[in-house]
Amino acid sequence: MAKETLAEVKRRRAAVEVVDAKIAVDLATAQSYSENVFLFVPNLIGYTRIILAAASLHWMSYHPKYCTLAYGISCLLDAVDGHAARALGQASKFGAVLDMVTDRCTTSCLLCYLSSAYPDYALAFQFLMTLDFSSHYMHMYSSLVTGSKSHKLVTSDVSRILWLYYNDSRTLFFMCAGNEIFFVSLYLMKWIHTPITFSSITPIASLYWLLGDLTWPALLAIVSFPIFLAKNIINVVQLWKAAKILVGLDLLERQKKREEKKQ
Secondary structure, three states: OHHHHHHHHHHHHHHOOOOOHHHHHHHHHHOOHHHOHHHOHHHHHHHHHHHHHHHHHHHOOOOHHHHHHHHHHHHHHHHHHHHHHHHHOOOOHHHHHHHHHHHHHHHHHHHHHHHHHOHHHHHHHHHHHHHHHHHHHHHHHHHHHOOOOOOOOOOOOOOHHHHHHHHOHHHHHHHHHHHHHHHHHHHHHOOOOOOHHHOOOHHHHOOHHHHOOOOHHHHHHHHHHHHHHHHHHHHHHHHHHHHHHHHHHHHHHHHHHHHHHHO
């Protein structure tokens, strides 16, 4: 059984064309305007996301409205670039990595701010940053070394949870959006202190018995918390599955060396 598994891994790796790094650099340097991967529409959207994320970080400490607007648009564009890539036939490895790196860095920067805004929970935010980066890096690397064309191509026999998570773009967007909404809500809780029931709208004011002194960011945080929790459980599963894949490859390679010594 182990030999068959090793053969399958070999076939998958052989199916992935290996290009010398110097050749790849030369091709990228000499690419024409009509076929410039850097200028693909999805990647232009990615650059826009980075600019908006940088703007939100600039405003984060003193202008919550501008910050939230820029951050929110940047996150929403995360769903647009994938659709553009498929519609225009402009999917690229560079774009996939750009998208993931932008997501990780943007969320981490917000978590850094939350660590200073909520010093008592700084360790928890640091743990979330570590989990986010490590799970995605190990998942990306394990996908690469097993010959997968995309880190989103997870089969149900490897992990049903990850298959459900990555297989449906709507589920993926819902989980990621809910996770970001939770963090943004924590950010806005530092700026907005007026209870929802102070509203002049009679139906809302009459809900004091239910909402009490909750602000709308606090209510949003409560509603999005289950999604945040589920998203980070998935991160743990992703980290563990990637670790098992890498360990399995190590065992296969060690077996191969032992067999070569016997010959």
